[in-house]
Amino acid sequence: FYAVKCNPDPFVLRLLAAMGTGFDCASKAEIDMVLRLGVDPSRIIYAQPCKTKSYVRYASKQGVRQMTFDNSDELYKIKELFPDAELYLRILTDDSASLCRLSLKFGASLDDTGDLLALARKLDLNVVGVAFHVGSGASDPAAFLKAVRDTRFVFDQANALGYDLKTLDVGGGFVSETFDDMAAVLSVALDEYFPPSVRVIGEPGRYYVSSAFTIACNVIARRSVEDKALGVNSYMLYLNDGVYGNFSSIMFDHQHPIPRVLKAQNDTLATYNNHSDAVAAYDAATKLPLEYSIWGPTCDGIDCISESWTCAQTLDVGDWLYFPNMGAYT
Numbered sequence: 001f002y003a004v005k006c007n008p009d010p011f012v013l014r015l016l017a018a019m020g021t022g023f024d025c026a027s028k029a030e031i032d033m034v035l036r037l038g039v040d041p042s043r044i045i046y047a048q049p050c051k052t053k054s055y056v057r058y059a060s061k062q063g064v065r066q067m068t069f070d071n072s073d074e075l076y077k078i079k080e081l082f083p084d085a086e087l088y089l090r091i092l093t094d095d096s097a098s099l100c101r102l103s104l105k106f107g108a109s110l111d112d113t114g115d116l117l118a119l120a121r122k123l124d125l126n127v128v129g130v131a132f133h134v135g136s137g138a139s140d141p142a143a144f145l146k147a148v149r150d151t152r153f154v155f156d157q158a159n160a161l162g163y164d165l166k167t168l169d170v171g172g173g174f175v176s177e178t179f180d181d182m183a184a185v186l187s188v189a190l191d192e193y194f195p196p197s198v199r200v201i202g203e204p205g206r207y208y209v210s211s212a213f214t215i216a217c218n219v220i221a222r223r224s225v226e227d228k229a230l231g232v233n234s235y236m237l238y239l240n241d242g243v244y245g246n247f248s249s250i251m252f253d254h255q256h257p258i259p260r261v262l263k264a265q266n267d268t269l270a271t272y273n274n275h276s277d278a279v280a281a282y283d284a285a286t287k288l289p290l291e292y293s294i295w296g297p298t299c300d301g302i303d304c305i306s307e308s309w310t311c312a313q314t315l316d317v318g319d320w321l322y323f324p325n326m327g328a329y330t
Contacts, residue, residue, distance in 0.1 A: 001045055003172050004030040006205025006328050012212070013037055024172075024203040028055045031064055041065070045169070047131070047203060049090045049106045050074060056081040068131050068169075070108040072119055079123045088131040088169055089116060091154055093147045107132070113154045121161045130154045133171030133203070141178070141185035144170070148189035155194075167199040174207040206328035213327030216262055217241045219319045220297060234291040237315060242296010242303040246330045250305065253329040257305060259294060262320040264313045290314060294321075 001022035004013070008030065014037060016023075022043040025031045034044055046059050046067035051074070059067065060082040067082075069075055070090040078085055092107035108116055120127050130151045134143040151168055158165050168190075174182055190200060221238035241247060249255040289310040296303035315321075 001043075001047075001169075001201055001203045002208060003047075003203045003205030004034065007209045007213070007330070008033060009209075009213075012209055016208070022201070024205075025064075028052075028058050031055075031059065031062065035062060045088070045201075045203075047088075047169075051077070053077060053081060060085070066128075069116075070106055072116060075116065075119055075123060075125060079125060083123075083125065086126055086128045087120065088129045088167070089113060089120075089127060089154060089158075090131045090133075091147075091150060093132045093134050093143060093150070110150060110153060114157050117154075117158050117161050117163065121163070127158060127163050127165065129165050129167030129169060129199075130158075131169035131171060134173045141181045144182060144186045145189045148186070148193050152193040165198075167201060168194060170200060170202045172203040172205050172207070174202075174204045176207060176210065179207060209327035211325050211327060213330070214322055214324045215241065215246050215257075215326045215330070216320055216322045219315060219317055219321070222315070222317055232291075234293070235315070236293050236295060237321075238295050238297060239305065239321065240297055242298055242305060244296065244298055244300070244303060246326065247296065247305050249326070249329045251302070255329075257323040257326060259306060259309055259321045259323055261311060261313055261315070262322040264315055264319045288312070 001024040002016050003024045005026050010033075013023075013034065017034070017037045017039050022045065023030075023034045023039060024045055024047045025034060026046075026048045031044060031046065035041065041063040042065070044064045044066065046055075046064055049068045049070040051067070056067075056077060059065075065084065065086045066088065067078070067085050068088045068090045069078065078087065090107050091113060092109045117127060132147045132151060134140075134147055147170070148168075155165050170186060194200075217239040219237050220240050223236040223238070225234045225236060226232075227234075243251050247257060250257065289312055292306075292309045292311060292315065293304065294306040294309060296305060
């Protein structure tokens, strides 16, 4: 199941749909986007434990039966609006080693899972599995081991109440740099705690698309900054995109995009009329690295892409930079 919120680009969704991928949707808009591609509702999980009532009605109307919950209020809501839904109990996990900690907001603690399952049984709701998420951009393989062990505990609680759970949703959090280690730990844990008959699904997002997109940006303005005491010149470059656009990942996903030169009109300044330009021309001619800070186009001071970046080329208005690995949460 692909996490649509990571990158809802239509081309990505069409490609994954054609490959038979399922989709993790967190809103009505995401569900609608996927359904418009002709994806069968059975390939969608509404993985949002606290849903808007109108969205639950919409999911019911469209036949999107799989959805998560983590609290009693949600169970009463689902009983009222979609009593035939197939439910996954989202449990709390240790996501302290992840880039984005989701357990601050979602997940039932093991102290509450028994009561929630008992309430679901009392309401005659169909709980079919357990879900967890170790956080987006997880870096500690041990988090998966503990989460699987905790899930086994919840499966046993459900079995004691007469439920026959069939599915374990291991969430996402996978990144390419640590995927092999994560997968190895997860595989061993699943073999230890669950039989082969249990269906295991995941919800990767960034693992699929992080490296699939590169963003090109135009330099729309430049400002010279001179340190007269040291005789050093640096520049502030202003781009046509920033943290309020495709670089929102800097603020919300703790990313550090690395710029590269795509196209520079001049390697040196043709003319200069002041000391700052003279220093810049000398630096460029001798190939000494120049220091830049890179900013977005808005008036907000937090709209900063990079506080410090060095480059041998003297960049100016009209030049282009590109940023690789910008496919996730941008």
